[in-house]
Amino acid sequence: MIKIDFAKGNGLVPVIVQDYRSLEVLMMAYMNREAWTKTQKTGKAHYYSRSRKGMWLKGEESGHYQEVKDVRIDCDNDTLLLRVKQRGEGACHLGYRSCFFRKKAERSWKTTARRSFNPGQVYKNASKDERK
Amino acid sequence: MIKIDFAKGNGLVPVIVQDYRSLEVLMMAYMNREAWTKTQKTGKAHYYSRSRKGMWLKGEESGHYQEVKDVRIDCDNDTLLLRVKQRGEGACHLGYRSCFFRKKAERSWKTTARRSFNPGQVYKNASKDERK
Numbered sequence: 001m002i003k004i005d006f007a008k009g010n011g012l013v014p015v016i017v018q019d020y021r022s023l024e025v026l027m028m029a030y031m032n033r034e035a036w037t038k039t040q041k042t043g044k045a046h047y048y049s050r051s052r053k054g055m056w057l058k059g060e061e062s063g064h065y066q067e068v069k070d071v072r073i074d075c076d077n078d079t080l081l082l083r084v085k086q087r088g089e090g091a092c093h094l095g096y097r098s099c100f101f102r103k104k105a106e107r108s109w110k111t112t113a114r115r116s117f118n119p120g121q122v123y124k125n126a127s128k129d130e131r132k
Numbered sequence: 133m134i135k136i137d138f139a140k141g142n143g144l145v146p147v148i149v150q151d152y153r154s155l156e157v158l159m160m161a162y163m164n165r166e167a168w169t170k171t172q173k174t175g176k177a178h179y180y181s182r183s184r185k186g187m188w189l190k191g192e193e194s195g196h197y198q199e200v201k202d203v204r205i206d207c208d209n210d211t212l213l214l215r216v217k218q219r220g221e222g223a224c225h226l227g228y229r230s231c232f233f234r235k236k237a238e239r240s241w242k243t244t245a246r247r248s249f250n251p252g253q254v255y256k257n258a259s260k261d262e263r264k
Contacts, residue, residue: 002234002241016148016157023155025148028211072232073241075224079160081232092207100204100213102134109134109205 005078006033012048013078017091020069020083026091027099029058031080043068045084062122064088089117137210138165144180145210149223152201152215158223159231161190163212175200177216194254196220221249 006013012030019026029047031039035055038046045058045066059065066084073080090097095115102109138145144162151158161179163171167187170178177190177198191197198216205212222229227247234241 014146014160016160018157025150025157025213028146028148028206071236072244073234073236074160074231075226075228075233076231079231081157094207096207099206099208099211101207102205104203104205112204 002073002077004033004036004073004080005076008076008078012050013080015045015047015080015082017045017066017082017084020085023083024098025100026066026084026086026097036080039068045082058091059087061124062088062093064090064122066091089122093119093123095119095122134205134209136165136168136205136212137208140208140210144182145212147177147179147212147214149177149198149214149216152217155215156230157232158198158216158218158229168212171200177214190223191219193256194220194225196222196254198223221254225251225255227251227254 004013011032015029015031017026017029018024030050031046032048032055035046035048038055045068046055047058049056065087067087069083069085071080071082092099092101095117096113097116098113101111101113103112136145143164147161147163149158149161150156162182163178164180164187167178167180170187177200178187179190181188197219199219201215201217203212203214224231224233227249228245229248230245233243233245235244
């Protein structure tokens with residue numbers, strides 16, 4: 001019987017979120033047991049915000065929901081991988097499709113993607129959505 | 133100036149590792165500053181083992197090294213994404229190419245991949261390599 005090991009991370013597991021078609025990694029977040037239950041019940045990704053100390057529905061403010069297509073668990077039962085259909089223009093609160101929009105170059109990190117939406121129009125309070 | 137935020141995770145950042153061609157997520161691990169420096173210098177992925185409390189070179193026992201093709205950083209500067217060329221038969225110490233070889237089904241987790249190697253032949257001490 002495989003059980004998600006929430007204990008190792010003090011009640012939280014890291015969750016990698018990947019676009020179900022392109023396999024682009026969109027973001028990383030955390031789930032507690034409540035977020036995991038809610039995600040299964042609704043089919044929409046819910047996470048736990050360490051800064052706000054509570055569960056949140058991804059997209060509740062932006063409309064950028066994530067429909068969960070499948071969920072995988074790693075060999076240690078302590079990390080989840082979600083493949084999702086990303087609703088709206090992107091997953092990143094800074095306006096990009098993926099949170100991983102910067103790539104290491106010789107002496108700096110280079111932005112390699114274009115903004116797909118204006119975060120100021122989507123998030124009333126951008127800092128509020130920095131929820132990890 | 134973008135700096136990796138090692139402080140938030142008490143000296144560690146989570147690292148998502150993806151096959152650079154197929155974009156399959158192979159594993160998740162952690163790096164401390166030392167592992168990050170060593171990875172940059174050698175081009176081979178080094179991680180930090182929370183259970184063994186030290187840096188390790190992925191593949192040091194199995195020969196399954198990871199050549200780093202590129203590195204991305206997320207919007208909060210606290211998570212890294214590596215795209216790697218996986219040497220050998222796989223990343224997972226249980227003998228699979230990816231650590232995420234089980235998928236959620238109705239009431240259980242179903243194994244969706246075949247073992248690509250025999251971990252007993254590759255790791256003298258399989259439990260030793262459970263390093264997160």
